Amino acid sequence: MPEVTQSLAAKIITSNYFLVIIKAAILLILVFYAIFALIIIKQVSSMAKTFVTTISPIFASVAVINAIFALILIVLAVAVL
Amino acid sequence: MFHAYVENPENLRFEGQSPDEKILLLLRAHPITNIPWIFFSLVFFLVPFFVPRLAAFFGFSLNLIPDTYLLAFLIINYLISLAIAFEGFLYWYFNVTLITAQKIIDIDFEPVLYKGVDLAPLPKIEETDSKTAGIFGTFFNFGNVSVQTAGATVAIEMKNVPKPAIVADLILDWAGVAHQHMRGI
Numbered sequence: 001m002p003e004v005t006q007s008l009a010a011k012i013i014t015s016n017y018f019l020v021i022i023k024a025a026i027l028l029i030l031v032f033y034a035i036f037a038l039i040i041i042k043q044v045s046s047m048a049k050t051f052v053t054t055i056s057p058i059f060a061s062v063a064v065i066n067a068i069f070a071l072i073l074i075v076l077a078v079a080v081l
Numbered sequence: 082m083f084h085a086y087v088e089n090p091e092n093l094r095f096e097g098q099s100p101d102e103k104i105l106l107l108l109r110a111h112p113i114t115n116i117p118w119i120f121f122s123l124v125f126f127l128v129p130f131f132v133p134r135l136a137a138f139f140g141f142s143l144n145l146i147p148d149t150y151l152l153a154f155l156i157i158n159y160l161i162s163l164a165i166a167f168e169g170f171l172y173w174y175f176n177v178t179l180i181t182a183q184k185i186i187d188i189d190f191e192p193v194l195y196k197g198v199d200l201a202p203l204p205k206i207e208e209t210d211s212k213t214a215g216i217f218g219t220f221f222n223f224g225n226v227s228v229q230t231a232g233a234t235v236a237i238e239m240k241n242v243p244k245p246a247i248v249a250d251l252i253l254d255w256a257g258v259a260h261q262h263m264r265g266i
Contacts, residue, residue, distance in 0.1 A: 019147070026153045033160055039193055040167070046196055047175040051188055053093045055082060059171065066167070073156065080149050 023081045030074045037067035083174070085109040085223075086243040095179055095186055096198075105255065106180040108248065110173060110241040111223035118169025125162035129155055168192070178239045180252060182259065185228060187237045199237050203259035205230045209252045211245035228252060 012018050044063040048056035087107040094104075136143050143151065172190055179186045182203070189197040206228055213224035224245035228237040242248055 019150070022150055026150070026157065029157055033157075033164070036164065040164075040171075043190070043194055044171065046194070047171065047190055050096045050196065050198065051093070051175055051177055051179075052095065053082070059174075062167065066163070070160070073160075077153060081153060 023077075026081060027074065027077055030070065030077055034067065034070040034074055037063070037070040041067055083112075085111050086248075095188070098181075099183075102181045102183055104179050104181050106248070106251065108178040108180075108239055108242045109176065111221055111243050112173075113217055113221050113223070114241045115169060115173050118165055122162050122166040122169065125158060125165060128158055178237070178242065180255065182255070185237055185252065187239065201228055201230050201237050203252075203256045204263040205232075206252065206256035207231050209249040209256075211249040213245055226252070 041060075041063045044059050048060055085108065088105065090104055090107040093107070098104075133143055172192075175188065175190050177188050179188070180203075184203055185199075185201045185206070187197075187199040187201075189195075189199070191197075208229040209226060211224055211226045213219055213222070218224050218241075221243075222245075223241050223243045226239045226242055226245045226248050228239075230236065239245075239248070
């Protein structure tokens with residue numbers, strides 16, 4: 001019985017339809033993450049303006065790097081998957 | 082820099098601060114209150130270490146999934162872990178209460194893009210009270226401090242701040258001094 005299940009799972013996973021669905025799901029998650037990362041930039045900017053410390057610019061830089069990384073990942077996912 | 086209770090903090094300012102306005106006290110939630118987001122971030126970080134074992138337990142081999150897809154899932158997992166940690170830290174770091182010689186400034190940020198700033202002039206403060214509750218609160222000495230102003234137009238609540246009894250007492254003392262200054266005594 002486990003062999004049958006394994007074989008069925010293998011067939012489903014290696015089918016093109018399944019991989020297309022997974023690719024779409026991955027892209028959707030990455031797009032949502034990119035939107036979230038862009039919101040974080042605005043949020044950090046608002047936080048750093050309201051409460052200014054010596055390390056506020058570091059947070060702003062991390063937020064920008066995170067957003068750039070998220071956008072690069074979308075491009076990579078489209079190209080590689 | 083990352084402390085939750087700092088008297089006479091330096092190298093920081095807030096929006097709308099007057100040039101001669103000195104910050105007397107900086108308060109944040111006690112660091113122990115960061116445990117929930119640290120825990121969730123760690124759980125997400127460790128997920129990839131357990132998934133292969135879990136899959137094997139159910140008789141499923143991850144070798145069936147193409148490597149590029151596995152890598153994508155791995156990256157997404159670490160992105161989520163990173164996002165939880167970054168957001169958690171930001172909200173802890175920037176949700177502060179500042180007490181100056183003139184007023185109390187309570188800065189609140191909430192997801193997503195909510196910003197609230199409550200101001201209470203020190204001379205108008207009439208009452209403060211502190212509450213410590215729970216095992217963690219009692220053990221680590223943190224709790225809530227409420228500040229009532231005249232006319233109850235503004236009530237500021239500082240949540241989970243360290244040394245709540247001392248903070249409540251200090252605020253009332255500084256309010257008394259500010260009140261005397263206002264009356265020219």
